[in-house]
Amino acid sequence: MSVMRGATELADEKAIVAAAEAALGEIALVRAEIGKVIFGQESVSVVEQTLLAVLSGGHALLVGVPGLAKTKLVATLGTVLGLDNSRIQFTPDLMPSDILGSEVMDQDVSGHRSFRFIPGPIFTQLLMADEINRASPRTQSALLQAMQEYHITIAGDRKDLPQPFHVLATQNPLEQEGTYPLPEAQLDRFLMQVDVGYPELAAERQILLETTGLAETEARPVIDAGRLQQVQGLIRQMPVGEKVVDAILALVRSARPGNGNAATDKNVAWGPGPRAGQALMLCARARALYDGRLAPSIDDVLALAEPVLQHRMALTFAARAEGMSVRDVIADLVKQAKG
Numbered sequence: 001m002s003v004m005r006g007a008t009e010l011a012d013e014k015a016i017v018a019a020a021e022a023a024l025g026e027i028a029l030v031r032a033e034i035g036k037v038i039f040g041q042e043s044v045s046v047v048e049q050t051l052l053a054v055l056s057g058g059h060a061l062l063v064g065v066p067g068l069a070k071t072k073l074v075a076t077l078g079t080v081l082g083l084d085n086s087r088i089q090f091t092p093d094l095m096p097s098d099i100l101g102s103e104v105m106d107q108d109v110s111g112h113r114s115f116r117f118i119p120g121p122i123f124t125q126l127l128m129a130d131e132i133n134r135a136s137p138r139t140q141s142a143l144l145q146a147m148q149e150y151h152i153t154i155a156g157d158r159k160d161l162p163q164p165f166h167v168l169a170t171q172n173p174l175e176q177e178g179t180y181p182l183p184e185a186q187l188d189r190f191l192m193q194v195d196v197g198y199p200e201l202a203a204e205r206q207i208l209l210e211t212t213g214l215a216e217t218e219a220r221p222v223i224d225a226g227r228l229q230q231v232q233g234l235i236r237q238m239p240v241g242e243k244v245v246d247a248i249l250a251l252v253r254s255a256r257p258g259n260g261n262a263a264t265d266k267n268v269a270w271g272p273g274p275r276a277g278q279a280l281m282l283c284a285r286a287r288a289l290y291d292g293r294l295a296p297s298i299d300d301v302l303a304l305a306e307p308v309l310q311h312r313m314a315l316t317f318a319a320r321a322e323g324m325s326v327r328d329v330i331a332d333l334v335k336q337a338k339g
Contacts, residue, residue: 024289050077062171063173070196074168086124088128089130125165148189184314235285241295256268276312287304
């Protein structure tokens with residue numbers, strides 16, 4: 001019996017390795033195709049982190065000032081990954097039905113009346129929620145069930161969303177007047193917060209030359225939705241060593257007050273929950289595959305600490321008064337973890 005079990009496990013390992021090697025080539029093509037359209041963000045890991053969120057099967061919040069190609073990045077991802085995509089511009093007067101859809105009354109030739117559901121733009125595979133903090137909490141909450149449970153409820157009826165389903169939301173950190181900050185429960189549904197910065201000089205020069213001519217380079221599909229789901233399933237099968245699991249637990253728990261870290265107890269009002277550990281586990285696996293490795297390392301965990309944890313923590317009033325940021329706290333925790 002043990003010999004048969006060993007042979008089966010060996011066959012499963014070989015199958016995972018073969019599937020991973022096939023996925024590596026496709027991910028390289030995806031990266032190259034995105035790089036034809038998006039310039040300058042690869043160096044600050046924006047493309048990498050956004051793609052990791054999708055490969056991990058989750059959602060991402062892109063934070064940056066206007067004009068940094070956040071919208072173009074999402075549209076390019078939809079094209080390259082072969083996903084149906086739609087865009088919603090969030091505004092103060094946007095209603096939940098504008099996102100989810102609504103029921104209308106139809107009347108046939110015999111006079112019989114019945115309700116018919118008209119799906120909203122949420123019925124897509126890649127949804128861009130542009131400036132999500134512009135809409136009221138009532139409208140923001142329309143996304144909450146969809147992001148967590150992958151279905152919505154209209155008039156008591158469950159309506160499943162297309163698979164895979166990803167939300168890539170954008171947020172402008174500058175203009176905060178008239179905005180509605182996302183509640184903690186909804187922030188926690190985002191696998192990562194991706195900070196989008198200004199491009200470097202060489203990249204900005206390339207942007208000027210490539211985007212002001214008669215024609216612009218367009219991305220082409222590399223894989224389709226079915227293949228993306230296979231890669232997402234493969235990532236969940238990748239082995240994770242005990243040391244990596246311990247590093248994830250130690251990092252997440254050290255970011256919570258009351259767990260023995262003096263700096264955290266002093267500066268952090270509340271820390272990340274278990275969903276942060278789940279996000280680190282998935283994203284570390286995806287990062288390993290993204291880099292051509294078959295298993296994640298502790299370095300993967302530490303590299304992803306900021307995008308995974310920063311929107312799941314809040315500082316005390318005293319820490320904010322001293323000019324401290326959540327990034328500072330996370331950087332100290334990473335430094336401690338490195339020893």
